[in-house]
Amino acid sequence: MPAPLSIAMIGTRGVPAAYGGFETAVEEIGGRLAERGHEVTVYCRGSVHRAQRYHGMRLVHLPALPVKQAETLSHTALSTLHAMAHRPDVAFVFNAANAPFLPLLRVRGVPTALHMDGLEWRRAKWSGRGRDYYRWAEGRGVRTADALIADAPGIADYYRAEFGVPTELLRYGAPILEHDASPSSALRKYDLQPDGFHLVVARFEPENHVREIVDGYRRSAARLPLVVVGSAPYGAAYTAEIQRIADDDSRIRLLGGVYEQSQLDDLYRHAHTYLHGHSVGGTNPSLLRAMGAGTAVIAYDVDFNRETLNETGWFFQDADGVVAALTDVEAHIEAVRAAATSGQRRARTAFRWDEVADGYEALARDLVAGRTIHPLAKLLRRQVVERVDA
Incomplete structure (x- = not known):
């Protein structure tokens, strides 16, 4: 040995x-x-x-x-x-x-x-x-x-x-988070319903495209609320711009940082979709966590994200793309379920x-x-x- x-x-x-x-x-x-x-x-x-x-x-x-x-x-x-x-x-x-x-x-x-x-x-x-x-x-x-x-x-x-x-x-x-249909403490804390919201988890930095996601959501007719987890320790101006956009739309919920992993996992697990705007890094752990949670993904259109997802999901490059993706996922529930299942399967086998x-x-x-x-x-x-x- x-x-x-x-x-x-x-x-x-x-x-x-x-x-x-x-x-x-x-x-x-x-x-x-x-x-x-x-x-x-x-x-x-x-x-x-x-x-x-x-x-x-x-x-x-x-x-x-x-x-x-x-x-x-x-x-x-x-x-x-x-x-x-x-x-x-x-x-x-x-x-x-x-x-x-x-x-x-x-x-x-x-x-x-x-x-x-x-x-x-x-x-x-x-x-x-x-x-x-x-x-x-x-x-x-x-x-x-x-x-x-x-x-x-x-x-x-x-x-x-x-x-x-x-x-x-x-x-x-990728952590594999099995689906649980019952309301969790995190959902109760933030007054959310299972499969009843879109989720963003990211530091507020331009290359993570949080502003484009929030702006696209605001311009959409999405029925489900947008829950945004994250902050920016060094980006006050960028954070203020996101806050300004969110203030105009009661559907947008800015939660700030959520540091208790069990609560964050519950948000991933119960989201209808996860919007991933990261464009610079390689294989991103937040994207893998969403895949492992069995949540369908709307991702920024860059090679890293397409390869990780194996081309499964929805992709955007700007706020208009976010509008189109949200419209599609809320209109095609079966496609969302199929993408979620495929993503979790890839997480189990490839990561x-x-x-x-x-x-x-x-x-x-x-x-x-x-x-x-x-x-x-x-x-x-x-x-x-x-x-x-x-």
């Missing part, structure tokens, strides 16, 4: 997952690797949970500067220094922005895989300097990581075309966390054995390890 590995997971907010896709991935993958006997260390920031262990994972809590431009990088810098001191067998680093820290891990002979996420430099929230930094960091990661992780075929295609490098296609998993964890485990062993996308890295690492161990 292969020996267990020590694995560091760096660059996210950590666990328990309460923020986004990276954190969910770390919780689901790291917990499974710990169950298999590996020593998994997760670096955490900003968590109210200060436990030292969670689902078998060792948690290291380190501070970060509470500024958008510096929060991630400052925390990853401290995490990298801590990992250098403890020298794990392998490190998984999440977010291309953290690429500048990879050479420090290499100095200690730690093989590293960098999860590239989506094309972050395309996000509207970044100014010219922020965009330039992400573009630079992408190239830095390509030149210094031993392996690159892509979570969608489109991301893998981008790195192959742009940089001529291979990636490891390791998707996210399984156990298989995702298998991929991470195999990649970790390959990296420890010396596999790398950089031919000279193996020789350099051997020299570093011999020097450190001497």
Whole structure:
């Protein structure tokens, strides 16, 4: 039986997952690797949970500067220094922005895989300097990581075309939420009926197209209310625009953040449709959660979403497209049920966390054995390890 590995997971907010896709991935993958006997260390920031262990994972809590431009990088810098001191067998680093820290891990002979996420430099929230930094960091990661992780075929295609490098296609998993026709505490809390509302769950950022969804809904004759879950920690003007549109229509319900996962799951499970406006990232966990809940999807028309849904559902590119999709789904109930069933079936078969964890485990062993996308890295690492161990 292969020996267990020590694995560091760096660059996210950590666990328990309460923020986004990276954190969910770390919780689901790291917990499974710990169950298999590996020593998994997760670096955490900003968590109210200060436990030292969670689902078998060792948690290291380190501070970060509470500024958008510096929060991630400052925390990853401290995490990298801590990992250098403890020298794990392998490190998984999440977010291309953290690429500048990879050479420090290499100095200690730690093989590293960098999860590239989506094309972050395309996000509207970044100014010219922020965009330039992400573009630079992408190239830095390509030149210094031993392996690159892509979570969608489109991301893998981008790195192959742009940089001529291979990636490891390791998707996210989908939670399967069985249908329950009875009213839940979440529905009672928000005065909603099962199968009686359209749902949006997203941060209020331009590339998530929440404004277009809300505007399209307002212009539609939809009978069912629109429930919007989300907020924008750094986007006051964009949030105000959404609020202005919603104020003109009593059918639109802005709930803000819903952080209790059981209540959020109930909203996914009982929605008539889920409207997904994300356009920049790869395989999106919110989309997978809706599919796993057996809820039909109206998605922004981009390759990532079409591939995830296997072309099943409704697609839009602007507010007019939202109007057309809402009109269609409220007029064709059987088509909605068929899309919901198809989506959940795909979630069950194509997005399984156990298989995702298998991929991470195999990649970790390959990296420890010396596999790398950089031919000279193996020789350099051997020299570093011999020097450190001497």
